[in-house]
Amino acid sequence: MPELPEVETVRSTLYNLILNRKIESIDVYYIKIIKDINVTEFIKRLVGKSIKDIKRYGKYLIFILDDVALISHLRMEGKYFIKEQSEVINKHEHIIFNFTDGSSLRYHDVRKFGTMDLRDLDKIYTTNPLLKLGLEPFDKLMTVKYLKSKLQKKEVAIKTCLLDQTIFTGLGNIYVDEVLFLSRLNPQLKASKLKDKDYQNIIKNAIEVLNKAIALGGTTIRSYTSSLGVTGLFQNELNVHTKKGEPCVICNTLIEKTRVNGRGTYYCPNCQK
DNA sequence: GTGACCACCTGGCCGC
DNA sequence: TGCGGCCAGGTGGTCA
Numbered sequence A: 001m002p003e004l005p006e007v008e009t010v011r012s013t014l015y016n017l018i019l020n021r022k023i024e025s026i027d028v029y030y031i032k033i034i035k036d037i038n039v040t041e042f043i044k045r046l047v048g049k050s051i052k053d054i055k056r057y058g059k060y061l062i063f064i065l066d067d068v069a070l071i072s073h074l075r076m077e078g079k080y081f082i083k084e085q086s087e088v089i090n091k092h093e094h095i096i097f098n099f100t101d102g103s104s105l106r107y108h109d110v111r112k113f114g115t116m117d118l119r120d121l122d123k124i125y126t127t128n129p130l131l132k133l134g135l136e137p138f139d140k141l142m143t144v145k146y147l148k149s150k151l152q153k154k155e156v157a158i159k160t161c162l163l164d165q166t167i168f169t170g171l172g173n174i175y176v177d178e179v180l181f182l183s184r185l186n187p188q189l190k191a192s193k194l195k196d197k198d199y200q201n202i203i204k205n206a207i208e209v210l211n212k213a214i215a216l217g218g219t220t221i222r223s224y225t226s227s228l229g230v231t232g233l234f235q236n237e238l239n240v241h242t243k244k245g246e247p248c249v250i251c252n253t254l255i256e257k258t259r260v261n262g263r264g265t266y267y268c269p270n271c272q273k
Numbered sequence B: 001g002t003g004a005c006c007a008c009c010t011g012g013c014c015g016c
Numbered sequence C: 001t002g003c004g005g006c007c008a009g010g011t012g013g014t015c016a
Helices: A004-018 A039-046 A144-151 A158-163 A173-182 A196-215
Strands: A023-028 A051-057 A060-065 A068-073 A078-084 A093-099 A103-109 A115-120 A256-260 A263-267
Touching: A004 A051, A004 A060, A004 A078, A004 A103, A004 A196, A023 A039, A039 A068, A039 A115, A144 A158, A144 A196, A158 A173, A158 A263, A173 A196, A173 A263
Parallel strands: none
Antiparallel strands: A023 A093, A051 A060, A060 A068, A068 A115, A078 A103, A093 A103, A256 A263
């Protein structure tokens, strides 16, 4: 599924491909992707506008148009494709932005979980969905002090906390497993039990894992396959996620799979006690 | 305020 | 071969 590295890969690819293209028309085939605004208004606000910039915060893509921002979350299987308008519409392409040059940007989502919000440019970060987000690991304000303030009273598993986007933005199930492995922390350990050194390790390893994943174009496993012709390579660098029954790269103990808060969770029972 | 649980969705996989 | 059930999982909503 798209996490921060995959979304960043999509962002940078789209940036190079569709900047300054002008929207001529929009076809909406599944309206529930559009939030907080009706389809007519959604189309009205975007048609005639040009894409001036494409940003990212956490797992959200932010298309900056002339006077409005389109905030897109890919959720589980959302993808963007650029095709000629004459090409056949795939049954999973739910929203199509047709540009004046004859090309189109197509939002493809097999499971229809993705969302799109429109916001005024001066309200992008001061309204939801972005308002409630916590800090990315790259943020200067992401410190031991910040993380401790958020986690020291939490009586839930550390994995659950790291998946909480209001605390730690950008990590999803894959990368949380990897960060906890590198930090030698059991995913089921209560967050309140962590020490300063653990917070420091989590931040350091999150930055390391995400930077490496971004450099490799993200992770391509199971449901998250190539988007825009870009296929990530970080799956080759995974230590524990999807490695059930395989030997740990450090101690050779077999990787186990369990569930934490309903999420499939992979860990080394020896390294992550 | 916190934590647990469910709904949203569809394709793939497995057992019968 | 066909069918039913389960699983995958990010986020928002609801409830205790």
